[in-house]
Amino acid sequence: xxxxxxxxxxxxxxxxxxxxxxxxxxxxxxxxxxxxxxxxxxxxxxxxxxxxxxxxxxxxxxxxxxxxxxxxxxxxxxxxxxxxxxxxxxxxxxxxxxxxxxxxxxxxxxxxxxxxxxxxxxxxxxxxxxxxxxxxxxxxxxxxxxxxxxxxxxxxxxxxxxxxxxxxxxxxxxxxxxxxxxxxxxxxxxxxxxxxxxxxxxxxxxxxxxxxxxxxxxxxxxxxxxxxxxxxxxxxxxxx
Amino acid sequence: xxxxxxxxxxxxxxxxxxxxxxxxxxxxxxxxxxxxxxxxxxxxxxxxxxxxxxxxxxxxxxxxxxxxxxxxxxxxxxxxxxxxxxxxxxxxxxxxxxxxxxxxxxxxxxxxxxxxxxxxxxxxxxxxxxxxx
Numbered sequence: 042x043x044x045x046x047x048x049x050x051x052x053x054x055x056x057x058x059x060x061x062x063x064x065x066x067x068x069x070x071x072x073x074x075x076x077x078x079x080x081x082x083x084x085x086x087x088x089x090x091x092x093x094x095x096x097x098x099x100x101x102x103x104x105x106x107x108x109x110x111x112x113x114x115x116x117x118x119x120x121x122x123x124x125x126x127x128x129x130x131x132x133x134x135x136x137x138x139x140x141x142x143x144x145x146x147x148x149x150x151x152x153x154x155x156x157x158x159x160x161x162x163x164x165x166x167x168x169x170x171x172x173x174x175x176x177x178x179x180x181x182x183x184x185x186x187x188x189x190x191x192x193x194x195x196x197x198x199x200x201x202x203x204x205x206x207x208x209x210x211x212x213x214x215x216x217x218x219x220x221x222x223x224x225x226x227x228x229x230x231x232x233x234x235x236x237x238x239x240x241x242x243x244x245x246x247x248x249x250x251x252x253x254x255x256x257x258x259x260x261x262x263x264x265x266x267x268x269x270x271x272x273x274x275x276x277x278x279x280x281x
Numbered sequence: 282x283x284x285x286x287x288x289x290x291x292x293x294x295x296x297x298x299x300x301x302x303x304x305x306x307x308x309x310x311x312x313x314x315x316x317x318x319x320x321x322x323x324x325x326x327x328x329x330x331x332x333x334x335x336x337x338x339x340x341x342x343x344x345x346x347x348x349x350x351x352x353x354x355x356x357x358x359x360x361x362x363x364x365x366x367x368x369x370x371x372x373x374x375x376x377x378x379x380x381x382x383x384x385x386x387x388x389x390x391x392x393x394x395x396x397x398x399x400x401x402x403x404x405x406x407x408x409x410x411x412x413x414x
Contacts, residue, residue: 059375065374073401074377085381100395107399110406117339135336142332146325149367156315240349258369265367269360280339281349
């Protein structure tokens with residue numbers, strides 16, 4: 042376990058606080074993320090790269106919207122649903138947001154029970170998270186179907202700037218893909234937890250490595266990130 | 282300074298490092314992100330409240346600076362809660378926190394560049410193509 046710099050006496054040398062500590066951690070001949078396992082560090086670095094991808098999508102959407110001469114469609118009206126004789130603005134998006142936030146809550150608790158080695162509760166909460174995620178994707182499919190029927194295409198729409206359609210399908214499509222992959226990932230990890238792979242140290246099919254309950258937390262990082270991206274899409278695409 | 286091994290960490294297992302066992306025990310405690318269930322429920326509740334707030338901004342047709350500032354405020358608070366508590370960033374080592382949090386901040390520079398660029402594009406379009414289509 043190469044944690045901190047190990048002194049001659051065999052124990053970790055104390056690190057200074059704050060920026061000096063960061064500089065010491067990042068110094069040469071060091072392992073920068075000392076108390077963080079490889080799996081977790083790699084997931085964080087992957088999420089950082091994903092942040093740039095979604096950042097670029099939102100940026101290109103901003104550029105398209107700011108530079109067009111044609112008025113941008115009003116998302117509040119475009120995404121309104123006709124319920125009980127009245128148009129309720131953004132209601133589907135609001136429900137989708139609540140579903141995704143709830144899935145983040147159940148995921149956070151799954152991580153907690155994972156570290157308590159409570160197999161049944163962990164797996165149950167993860168599967169509940171997967172169900173909420175699938176619900177979200179289902180509602181998104183409904184939203185896409187409705188908009189396609191109304192004539193929205195990547196190259197045009199009935200209400201204004203043509204770029205609206207391409208931005209919409211690109212951003213929500215990429216996010217929906219992430220949610221779908223997350224649901225599959227959740228089911229795989231939940232199955233491993235339920236089967237007791239992390240208690241018996243069974244080797245994984247794909248990597249032949251022994252798994253740990255930390256996999257649940259790493260899975261959780263991915264899932265919370267998907268929720269995080271939705272926070273930005275909700276604000277910039279649907280409310281702005 | 283013995284606790285400095287785990288800055289910004291909730292679990293202070295490393296007091297006056299006695300030697301090998303203490304250090305190893307501390308690193309084990311660090312990797313375990315276990316917090317009371319109440320914390321998660323409180324954050325969950327706040328995320329609901331903040332989302333409802335964002336929705337209300339649209340529902341009541343708030344416009345102008347009030348609308349934009351409220352949307353951005355709710356967005357930043359939600360993102361902060363998710364990253365800090367759900368993703369356990371508040372308890373991570375600073376070397377990781379800065380490595381992950383600082384790079385996205387530079388996206389704001391990109392935003393500024395693209396705002397200038399899109400204003401120029403709009404200006405050119407209006408100048409050479411007029412306001413139509």
